[in-house]
Amino acid sequence: MPSKTSTARQTLYVHHSSDGTKALKTVTDLPKLLLVWNPGKGSPIHDHANAHCIMKVLAGELTETVYHPPHSEGDETSPLQLKHQKRYQTDQVTYISDDIGLHRVHNPSPNQVAVSLHSMYWSNSTNLL
Numbered sequence: 071m072p073s074k075t076s077t078a079r080q081t082l083y084v085h086h087s088s089d090g091t092k093a094l095k096t097v098t099d100l101p102k103l104l105l106v107w108n109p110g111k112g113s114p115i116h117d118h119a120n121a122h123c124i125m126k127v128l129a130g131e132l133t134e135t136v137y138h139p140p141h142s143e144g145d146e147t148s149p150l151q152l153k154h155q156k157r158y159q160t161d162q163v164t165y166i167s168d169d170i171g172l173h174r175v176h177n178p179s180p181n182q183v184a185v186s187l188h189s190m191y192w193s194n195s196t197n198l199l
Contacts, residue, residue, distance in 0.1 A: 101189070101190050102187060102188065102189050103187070103188040103189075103190075104128075104185065104186075104187055104188075105185070105186050105187075105188060106183060106184075106185050107130070107132065107175075107176070107177035107183065107184040107185070107186065108177065108183060109177060109179050109180055109181050109182060109183065110176075110177060110178075110179070110180055111176065111177055112133075112174060112175055112176020112177060113174055113175050113176065114174065115135075115137060115150065115172050115173070115174045116172060116173070116174070117168050117172050118166060118167060118168055118190070119168075119192075120168055120192060120193075121167070121168075121190045121191060121192045122165070122166075122167045122190065122191045122192075122193065123165070123166050123167065123188055123189070123190045124163060124164070124165050124188070124189050124190075125158075125163065125164050125165075125166070125175070125186050125187070125188050126161070126162070126163045126186060126187045127158045127159060127160050127161065127162050127163075127184065127185070127186050128160065128161075128185040128186060128187055129160055129183070129184060129185040130160065130177060130179060130182050130183060130184030130185065131157055131158060131159050131160070131177075131178065131179065131184060132157070132158050132175050132176065132177055132178075132184050132186055133155060133156070133157045133158075133175070133176055133177075133178045134155070134156055134157075134158065134164060134166075134173055134174070134175050135152065135154075135155045135173060135174045135175075135176075136152075136153040136154050136155070136156075136166070136170060136171045136172070136173045137150040137151060137152060137153055137171050137172045137173065137174075138150070138151045138152075138153050138171050139168065139169075139171050139172065140172070150172065153170075153171050157178070
């Protein structure tokens with residue numbers, strides 16, 4: 071049986087892209103994404119298209135900034151308001167859904183890569199990917 075380290079090294083062999091992300095594989099009908107976060111890089115602020123998302127930090131640390139869902143009146147949308155910000159260390163897990171708000175995830179380290187595993191579930195869909 072391979073060690074966790076050798077398995078992780080094999081799994082983490084991904085091509086470099088501008089944002090450092092790559093979809094791995096859908097297992098047991100739930101999409102799983104392994105995201106490699108280059109130092110100082112992060113996602114844009116985003117929702118989850120009515121999905122439930124669990125994120126586990128596998129290496130390094132990540133900062134999640136959560137915003138209250140925007141409110142619309144007529145043609146105007148209110149500016150985003152900060153709900154909370156939290157830093158997650160290796161092996162910590164968090165959950166987000168559109169009911170909680172929008173969020174952004176980023177690697178605060180200036181010199182260390184971070185890695186996270188994400189699993190998503192759409193409660194209103196049978197076609198998961």
